Amino acid sequence: MDMKAAIVRAPHAPFVIEPVRLDAPRANEVLVKLTATGVCHTDVAIVEQLLPLPMPYVLGHEGAGVVVEVGKSVTAVQKGDHVVLTFGSCGHCRPCASGHPAYCVSQPPLNFAGRRTDGSVTIHDSKGEPVNAVFFGQSSFATHSVSPARNVIKVRRDAPLKFLGPLGCGLMTGAGAVLNVLKPDADSTFAIFGTGALGFAALFAAKLAGCRRIVAVDRVRSRLELARELGASEVIDTSSTELDKALGELGGCDAALDTTGVPRVIEAAVGALKPCGQLGLVGASHESTMSMNIMHMISGRVIRGIVEGDSDPTRFIPFLVERFLEGGFPIDRIAGFYPFEHINAAVSASTSGKTIKSILTF
Numbered sequence: 001m002d003m004k005a006a007i008v009r010a011p012h013a014p015f016v017i018e019p020v021r022l023d024a025p026r027a028n029e030v031l032v033k034l035t036a037t038g039v040c041h042t043d044v045a046i047v048e049q050l051l052p053l054p055m056p057y058v059l060g061h062e063g064a065g066v067v068v069e070v071g072k073s074v075t076a077v078q079k080g081d082h083v084v085l086t087f088g089s090c091g092h093c094r095p096c097a098s099g100h101p102a103y104c105v106s107q108p109p110l111n112f113a114g115r116r117t118d119g120s121v122t123i124h125d126s127k128g129e130p131v132n133a134v135f136f137g138q139s140s141f142a143t144h145s146v147s148p149a150r151n152v153i154k155v156r157r158d159a160p161l162k163f164l165g166p167l168g169c170g171l172m173t174g175a176g177a178v179l180n181v182l183k184p185d186a187d188s189t190f191a192i193f194g195t196g197a198l199g200f201a202a203l204f205a206a207k208l209a210g211c212r213r214i215v216a217v218d219r220v221r222s223r224l225e226l227a228r229e230l231g232a233s234e235v236i237d238t239s240s241t242e243l244d245k246a247l248g249e250l251g252g253c254d255a256a257l258d259t260t261g262v263p264r265v266i267e268a269a270v271g272a273l274k275p276c277g278q279l280g281l282v283g284a285s286h287e288s289t290m291s292m293n294i295m296h297m298i299s300g301r302v303i304r305g306i307v308e309g310d311s312d313p314t315r316f317i318p319f320l321v322e323r324f325l326e327g328g329f330p331i332d333r334i335a336g337f338y339p340f341e342h343i344n345a346a347v348s349a350s351t352s353g354k355t356i357k358s359i360l361t362f
């Protein structure tokens, strides 16, 4: 079918919306008309080649929409269902079979290869040239998506779809890091380094977990003000405060999540943990190595890398939709909406710190 997609044709280039041709869904695939799709920092990381993938590419991996057509072996969803698109996993390797699809052994080919696993292409441009797509099984910076059924999660029809796309990646990752992995006690002190989309999802989750003290750290004042309003008991602004000193005054954290990926922030976070405290890592930056005080680690501290919040999306996305509808996971307080045509403005707004979670609407 004919549709429109935002293509990035070279590293650091802007997105350009072009007419393209989308392949028909195969037996195990679902055609979805996108209602909205979130902009995740990982999309930006591809454009900036922090994750070097070949161009041209149709990115986007936080889609939400309505099922238009299903392949003949698809049973989990049907035409008209409201769905959130999420990351791909094989469903049968050891991590998938044990409930940890985020660590699927086929994660790279399923999410980053740009093609189906048989090498076929799903999107061609107006000249008939292939464009890399199938990004996280969806390439949702487009009006429509053809996705493997495992990427397609059915959600309640009465939930406002335009808010739900980011549950497919960023918000699921931040919330899952807290609720599925770090699991802080109700009486604990939990610190969040970086109050972007993942950091706010972690903040909402730490509140759901009942953490007594929640410390939010960032360098953008407006984000910290909102963090305080939405449940942080203390905030640290690294643009005006010395981080190690401020953390020292806290008296130690039981658990923490870093979303900045900045080595010196992570080093400070390790130092702020109490003995046996856990630090989760989800973010990456252009500096990829850090130094570590071995004495900190001998006292039982744990540093744990986390993919997609170690979530089982079929269970966790509907769980987060329920919390959103109850008011305990207020996506509406961090979302900023942009028409699809303004995709470059949406990306700039999230990288500049203006909008916490940019969402494109179609």
Ligand SMILES: NC(=O)c1ccc[n+]([C@@H]2O[C@H](COP(=O)([O-])OP(=O)(O)OC[C@H]3O[C@@H](n4cnc5c(N)ncnc54)[C@H](O)[C@@H]3O)[C@@H](O)[C@H]2O)c1
Pocket (backbone or CB within 6 Å): 040, 041, 042, 045, 169, 170, 173, 193, 194, 195, 196, 197, 198, 199, 217, 218, 219, 220, 223, 238, 259, 260, 261, 262, 265, 281, 282, 283, 284, 285, 306, 307, 308, 309, 350, 351, 353, 356
């Ligand atoms: N592990 C996963 O599965 C997964 C999934 C989605 C996103 N990510 C990654 O997680 C990271 C966070 O994503 P996001 O969407 O929340 O990004 P974001 O840019 O919205 O948030 C990062 C925050 O960190 C803050 N920050 C950066 N450097 C800082 C410093 N020196 N001191 C204090 N604060 C600082 C920024 O101001 C920003 O608010 C990205 O690297 C993204 O690619 C990982």
Ligand SMILES: [Zn+2]
Pocket (backbone or CB within 6 Å): 089, 090, 091, 092, 093, 094, 095, 096, 097, 101, 103, 104, 105, 106
């Ligand atoms: Zn697998």
Ligand SMILES: [Zn+2]
Pocket (backbone or CB within 6 Å): 040, 041, 042, 043, 061, 169, 170
């Ligand atoms: Zn993402």
